[in-house]
Amino acid sequence: MELLLSLAIGILVSSGVWLLLRPRTYQVIMGLSLLSYAVNLFIFATGRLKIGAPPIVEKGTAIDPANYADPVPQALILTAIVISFATTALFLVVLLASRGITGTDHVDGREPER
Amino acid sequence: MMPGPTHLLIAPILIPLAAGALLLLFDERERRLKDTISIVACAAMLAVSILLLGRSHTGGPDGDGSVYVYLLGNWPSPIAINLVMDRLSAMMLVLTAVLALPAFIFSTARWEKAGTHFHSLFLFMLMGLNGAFLTGDLFNLFVFFEVLLAASYGLVLHGSGATRVKWGMHYIVINLAASVLFLIGVAMIYSETGTLNMAQLAVLMGDLDTQSRPIAEAGAALLGVAFMIKAGIWPLNFWLPNAYAAAVAPVAAIFAIMTKVGIYVLLRLTLLFFGIKAGGSNGFGAELLFLAGLLTILFGAIGVLASQALGRLAGYSVLISSGTLLAAIGFAEDGVTAGALFYLVTSTISISALFMLIELIERGQDPAANVLAVTLEAFGEDSEIEEIHENEVGLAIPQTLAVLGVSFGLCTLLLAGLPPLSAFLAKFAMLSAMFSPETLGSGSIRSSAWWLASFLIFSGFASLIAMSRAGIRSFWAPLEGVVPRVLLVEIAPVAALLLVTVGLTIAAGPAMRFLDATADDLHEPDAYIDAVMNAVQAAPGPRGGIR
Numbered sequence: 001m002e003l004l005l006s007l008a009i010g011i012l013v014s015s016g017v018w019l020l021l022r023p024r025t026y027q028v029i030m031g032l033s034l035l036s037y038a039v040n041l042f043i044f045a046t047g048r049l050k051i052g053a054p055p056i057v058e059k060g061t062a063i064d065p066a067n068y069a070d071p072v073p074q075a076l077i078l079t080a081i082v083i084s085f086a087t088t089a090l091f092l093v094v095l096l097a098s099r100g101i102t103g104t105d106h107v108d109g110r111e112p113e114r
Numbered sequence: 115m116m117p118g119p120t121h122l123l124i125a126p127i128l129i130p131l132a133a134g135a136l137l138l139l140f141d142e143r144e145r146r147l148k149d150t151i152s153i154v155a156c157a158a159m160l161a162v163s164i165l166l167l168g169r170s171h172t173g174g175p176d177g178d179g180s181v182y183v184y185l186l187g188n189w190p191s192p193i194a195i196n197l198v199m200d201r202l203s204a205m206m207l208v209l210t211a212v213l214a215l216p217a218f219i220f221s222t223a224r225w226e227k228a229g230t231h232f233h234s235l236f237l238f239m240l241m242g243l244n245g246a247f248l249t250g251d252l253f254n255l256f257v258f259f260e261v262l263l264a265a266s267y268g269l270v271l272h273g274s275g276a277t278r279v280k281w282g283m284h285y286i287v288i289n290l291a292a293s294v295l296f297l298i299g300v301a302m303i304y305s306e307t308g309t310l311n312m313a314q315l316a317v318l319m320g321d322l323d324t325q326s327r328p329i330a331e332a333g334a335a336l337l338g339v340a341f342m343i344k345a346g347i348w349p350l351n352f353w354l355p356n357a358y359a360a361a362v363a364p365v366a367a368i369f370a371i372m373t374k375v376g377i378y379v380l381l382r383l384t385l386l387f388f389g390i391k392a393g394g395s396n397g398f399g400a401e402l403l404f405l406a407g408l409l410t411i412l413f414g415a416i417g418v419l420a421s422q423a424l425g426r427l428a429g430y431s432v433l434i435s436s437g438t439l440l441a442a443i444g445f446a447e448d449g450v451t452a453g454a455l456f457y458l459v460t461s462t463i464s465i466s467a468l469f470m471l472i473e474l475i476e477r478g479q480d481p482a483a484n485v486l487a488v489t490l491e492a493f494g495e496d497s498e499i500e501e502i503h504e505n506e507v508g509l510a511i512p513q514t515l516a517v518l519g520v521s522f523g524l525c526t527l528l529l530a531g532l533p534p535l536s537a538f539l540a541k542f543a544m545l546s547a548m549f550s551p552e553t554l555g556s557g558s559i560r561s562s563a564w565w566l567a568s569f570l571i572f573s574g575f576a577s578l579i580a581m582s583r584a585g586i587r588s589f590w591a592p593l594e595g596v597v598p599r600v601l602l603v604e605i606a607p608v609a610a611l612l613l614v615t616v617g618l619t620i621a622a623g624p625a626m627r628f629l630d631a632t633a634d635d636l637h638e639p640d641a642y643i644d645a646v647m648n649a650v651q652a653a654p655g656p657r658g659g660i661r
Binding site: 020025028032035036039042043045046047072073076079080083084086087088090091094095097098101102107108109 | 253257260263264267268271274275276279280282283284286287290291293294297298300301302304305310
């Protein structure tokens with residue numbers, strides 16, 4: 001499972017970085033989205049991979065931490081998802097404004113001369 | 115003994131948040147009301163920060179400094195997300211408020227009209243800044259960073275227009291990518307230490323085994339890269355001069371502190387994580403910071419010399435300031451840090467003043483005026499009515515060119531670090547600490563001291579050349595003989611900021627004593643760590659609530 005997850009994160013990051021370096025705004029925003037997915041998976045992995053372990057302890061019972069998943073990374077991911085969602089939406093608006101003002105979707109606002 | 119500030123500690127975050135949210139309820143046409151509320155909020159922030167500064171410096175049991183901790187949600191200490199205020203945090207809070215009030219007053223003259231929700235965005239950005247300076251938790255730092263960045267995205271686009279959208283877009287992409295690095299770094303550090311509390315991390319960092327240490331160091335390095343992007347270090351800073359030059363003047367003026375947030379975090383975290391307590395990894399990354407700082411100074415100096423437009427000149431001055439500070443942090447010497455903190459305060463204030471001044475000087479010239487006319491028109495303002503309106507309300511100042519010229523001259527002295535103003539004292543403090551027998555002890559002068567000293571002097575020289583050339587072109591040999599019309603509310607903030615630097619020059623003694631104490635705290639962070647680890651929970655009130 002570790003191998004699968006790390007491969008998935010690696011593929012997401014490499015695709016994200018490649019897209020981020022492309023000259024079209026749409027590619028850039030897709031790249032940023034892929035990167036943020038990869039980061040969310042990465043944060044999740046820092047809590048160690050466990051199957052069928054709840055992150056919430058029950059009240060009044062003896063607690064063995066080994067039976068529970070770490071809740072902190074999950075909380076972090078929730079925050080990170082919300083923030084990346086909001087900033088992506090904001091970036092989308094800027095992208096559209098740039099497209100409207102300059103008439104091109106190139107990140108520099110003009111087509112390169114060939 | 116003074117009582118602790120308890121709930122006052124969270125006021126610098128709550129004041130702008132509440133005011134900004136309140137202003138969303140009002141229509142854009144109720145400008146006077148919105149101005150009043152914003153100015154009151156900024157003034158309240160300034161008052162609270164000054165109060166907190168006093169407490170942090172003399173609030174301890176024996177009149178000595180003290181570190182105050184605010185446990186959010188009243189959880190027991192290392193678990194709680196906390197706000198921590200020591201001298202450095204308090205100083206940054208005051209600096210933010212000192213910049214915010216003039217920048218805001220400046221914007222009331224005309225720039226706030228160039229787009230919607232200027233007031234709220236401005237206040238939310240202040241909230242993010244204050245939060246970033248106060249928080250003692252790595253992930254909370256990320257959240258406050260995002261708050262201030264999200265507001266800054268709106269502000270950098272304020273006024274719209276092709277140039278702003280283009281450079282604003284680059285600014286947003288770079289910062290989103292930096293946020294990704296930030297998160298990866300935080301996650302790596304968490305995976306090895308199991309905590310995000312900065313003070314607890316400082317304790318745990320020294321005890322890591324050989325297997326975990328490289329991963330934690332790599333995480334810290336990634337965090338460092340994220341902050342260096344914010345601080346505008348070479349080669350991660352090509353977006354900065356353009357974005358700052360494209361932003362409207364009051365926004366650029368408050369952005370002067372944005373790079374300093376990166377510097378603040380680097381200073382705090384390197385000395386907490388890799389200071390004297392770090393065991394095997396003390397001094398981690400210091401050489402790299404030093405080298406990158408020097409290269410940033412060089413890049414900034416070349417940029418300053420090559421700049422045609424005044425706005426870009428100011429943008430490159432930001433880089434020189436960042437580079438100097440990073441190199442000084444990398445130098446990792448108590449006295450140099452104190453001097454660097456003094457330099458941080460004066461250079462931020464002078465760059466902020468310069469950004470506002472530039473807009474006034476360039477107003478007489480065509481490009482800026484055209485952009486303003488276009489944006490105001492696009493936003494539905496009738497320019498003729500606006501003109502009459504201004505004539506009735508605004509109080510124009512006499513002898514405009516003389517006033518602008520003197521202010522520009524003062525900015526030149528400050529950026530070049532010439533006597534008699536505070537920038538000279540700051541550079542002098544850094545240089546003397548590098549070469550004084552006290553800090554050297556029995557050792558000889560470090561070769562890096564010679565490098566830093568020569569770069570400091572070289573960058574001052576480059577700034578002097580560039581600023582005098584720009585001054586001659588603007589005041590003595592202007593192409594168009596148009597005298598800009600400057601309102602009192604526009605020149606007063608610039609004058610106020612310059613007066614603050616004059617005040618710092620006169621009160622250099624007390625200021626340096628404070629900053630020496632700040633630097634001592636930073637280099638020996640025991641007080642900070644103890645205060646956080648042993649913070650006492652508030653006792654439950656009579657009804658189970660918190661008193």
